[in-house]
Amino acid sequence: MTVMGLWNIAEEYPDSVAVVDPDGHEMTYRELASAADRIGRGLQSRGLEPGDSIVLMLTNGADLLAAYFAALQTGLYVVTVNWHLVADEVAYIIDDSAAKAFFAHEDFTGVAADAAARSDLPAAARWSVGEIPGFRPLAELGADEPVERPDVRTAGSPMLYTSGTTGRPKGVRRPLTGADPDEVPERSRGFFALFGLEPFDGHVHLCGSPMYHTAVLNFVSISIQLGHTAVLMGRWDAEEMLRLVDRHRVTHSHMVPTQFHRLLALSEQVRARYDVSSLRAVVHGAAPCPPEVKRRMLEWWGPVIIEYYAATEGGGTSIGAEEWLSKPGSVGRAWPGSVVRVLGEDGAELPPGEVGTVYMRMHGSSFEYHGDADKTRKSHVGDLFTLGDVGYLDEDDYLYLCDRKSDMIISGGVNIYPAEVENALAVHPQIADVAVFGVPNDDWGEEVKAVVQVAEDTAGGQHLADELMEFARRRLAKFKLPKSIDFTPELPRDPNGKLSRRKLRDPYWAHRDQAI
Structure with a gap:
């Protein structure tokens, strides 16, 4: 099989399974392409035209x-x-993106109906999966049209909203390419090739996180475009993931x-019930991975774990298992076509080993923060941009991340x-x-605070x-040690694993501000 792209595969191999829903229902390529056409x-x-948003x-x-x-074909x-x-x-997102249509699931009825009412979106542009008052069923959209491909077919694009440390999120909007939607972009093939993922080749992808996340949606959609069946989970559960890997012979x-x-944290007995030998590439990113955790996963699953660091805005690094064992803690070297630099406060490039702000660029990629020229300008130095991460490059150009600049604790002038x-x-x-985050200290400015979620059957x-x-004393220098440790039932992480230190940190600073 060499044909690629949803609609091409739907014509050549219509009965191949494209998607396995969380309830186990299988949808073929022909069925998925037909639904997208409708x-x-x-x-x-x-009345929606190229350049409009949904x-x-x-x-x-x-x-x-x-x-x-x-959307991708219109x-x-x-x-x-x-x-x-x-x-x-x-x-805010509906209005800021100038959306011409809003699709919502009945699981989110309250929020969706309220959001639609607050927005400028007309009632005729609201569509639902399941029943939401004031919305029309999505199954009716296009049902009275001929079952043919849309009249105008040109490549669309995701518009992804980045979470900021202050203010409203901003949409990352790239110029439309005008490309043929039947052609799989070379950058998609190249991205998967970084992880050894080729078209077809018996691949099955398992999606365990919500597809509103950039990387999650990319992995699912590219998998389908390359002929890989995508198995979807509604809610991630450790043992259920192992069961699905075993059941569907998941490869990535x-x-x-x-x-x-x-x-x-699963017992050895539970782990032993499932065969995970089909796994070839388990790709991780989004948050730092403690080296000891990664070593234990490599011992269990073998050298299939690949780490990457990337941005919605474009560019990134990656590192395979064997490389990582020789460069523990690194997030790898720049992708082909990508540039990674570490710059000082003056914008000058820093030498190996010196910590500064990480900047990137992806060849042929440009973007703007929708409606925020100032943020676009401030994130750039020349043609390089930054997410605000802090790190350094070693003498072999391997990148090591220290933290987000905004999360860094400055205690007595020490980072x-x-x-x-x-x-x-x-x-x-x-x-x-x-x-871990910084809280107020009268003498030092900030001190280190740790908040811990204990394991099951453990009391704080x-x-x-x-x-x-x-x-901690056996592993960290004295100045890095937490001055105090609090306990919480659960830390505020989103389903993709990103930690919101801000939600934890803000009450401590608010208390200080009230006391002043």
Whole structure:
């Protein structure tokens, strides 16, 4: 099999399975392409044109993928909304993206209906999977149109909203290429090739995180375009993931370190029930992975774990298992066609080993933060841009990340990186999750605070706090040690594993501000 692209595969191999829904229902390439055609024609018949936007607030499933591919073949920008947002936040994205249609799942009825009412979106542009008052069923969109491909077919694009440390999120909007939607972009093939993933080749992808995340959606959609069946999970569960890998002979998946941690918490008896030998590439990113956690996963699954560091805006690095063992802690070297530099405050390039701000560039890729020229300008030095991460390159051009610049703790004029402290604590057997951040200190400006989510059947308290402090002393310099440890039932992480230190940190600073 050499044919690629959803619609091409649908013609040549119509009965091949494209998607396995969370409930186990299988959808063929022909069925997925037909659904995308119907939605695409339905949107065009309602006046949507290339360059317009649609917003999706849908659960993992074939409906989301059909709507996504409908946009991808009709020149539309498609925005996938984090369904943990509140109505005001969703309404902002609908209006900011100038959406001409809003698709929502009935699981989010309250927020979706409220957001639609707050936005400028007309009632006729609201579509639902399941029943939402004031919305029309998505199954009706395009149902009265001929079952043919849309009249205008040109490549659309995701428009992804980045979360910021302050203010409203901003959409990353790239110019439309005008390309043929039947042609799989070379950058998609090249991206998968970084991880040894070729078209067809017996590949099966497992998606365990919500597809409103950039990388998750990319991995699922590219997998389908390259002839890989995509198996979708509605809610990630460690043992259920192992069952699906065994059942579907999964070859690749995109994961985050939090999921590794929870897999390792399974008993040996549970792990032994499932055959994971089909795995060839388990790709992880989005959050730092404690080295000890990664070593244990490599011991269990073998050299199939590949790490990468990338940005919605473009560019990145990657590192395979064998490389990582020789360069532990690194997130790898720049991709082909990508440039990675570490710059000082003056914008000058720093020598190997010196910590500064990480900047990137992807050849042939440009972007702007929609409606925010100032943010676009501030994120750039020349043609390089930054996410605000801090790190260094070694003498072999391998990148090591220290932390987000905004998360860095400055105590007595000394820089302390929370991720380093978290990695040291995370391997303690009684810790399920840990977050480290700076809190006010009258003498030093900031001091190090750790907040711990304990493992099951473990009680927090002063005795455990003392034990953790002693554990940390054996692994960290004195100035990096937490001055105090608090306990919480659960840390605020999104489903893709990203930690919100801000939610933890803000109450401590608010208390200080009130006391002043």
